[in-house]
Amino acid sequence: xxxxxxxxxxxxxxxxxxxxxxxxxxxxxxxxxxxxxxxxxxxxxxxxxxxxxxxxxxxxxxxxxxxxxxxxxxxxxxxxxxxxxxxxxxxxxxxxxxxxxxxxxxxxxxxxxxxxxxxxxxxxxxxxxxxxxxxxxxxxxxxxxxxxxxxxxxxxxxxxxxxxxxxxxxx
Numbered sequence: 001x002x003x004x005x006x007x008x009x010x011x012x013x014x015x016x017x018x019x020x021x022x023x024x025x026x027x028x029x030x031x032x033x034x035x036x037x038x039x040x041x042x043x044x045x046x047x048x049x050x051x052x053x054x055x056x057x058x059x060x061x062x063x064x065x066x067x068x069x070x071x072x073x074x075x076x077x078x079x080x081x082x083x084x085x086x087x088x089x090x091x092x093x094x095x096x097x098x099x100x101x102x103x104x105x106x107x108x109x110x111x112x113x114x115x116x117x118x119x120x121x122x123x124x125x126x127x128x129x130x131x132x133x134x135x136x137x138x139x140x141x142x143x144x145x146x147x148x149x150x151x152x153x154x155x156x157x158x159x160x161x162x163x164x165x166x167x168x169x170x171x
Contacts, residue, residue: 034068041072048075048082049108083114087123094127094139102142110150117147 038055045067046052055063075085086109093101109115115123120143128136 037068037072039072040076041067041070044071044075048086049104050111082112083109086114090123091127091130094135095131097135097138099138099142102139103146106143106146107149110146117150120147 042052042054048071053063053067055067075082080088086105090102090105090109093105106115106120110117110120124136124140124143127139131139
């Protein structure tokens, strides 16, 4: 086909075994340097959730992999933004019935201004038709819990939740 590289051209672009691993990676792939992955992962985790965990303070490899790989290599990829990744994550957590983890996602999405309360409620209704009503009751409860908490906090501060979110985004 016209426009496609020939086998010889593709072979010329392939790295040889003698080339370093970094030369074989695509520009959007994560670094092989664990320090860079750790730094990127902790920064992305803080961006996504407003907090981070230093794996050196937790026993075992689980948090290492979470920070270095999930946040340092996956959440930092450019093809999807944080909002898109969060909405996919919300869908998966909803399908799994993970209301506690959904609360974290809903709270972060609202605090970061990624979703409005109306969009959170619409997402719940949309997901209900794919995951089923029994699972969606927990999703709805998690969403409404976070929305109510934000309304109480905003009321105590003398502002609407949307105004509080706008202020959070400006700072």
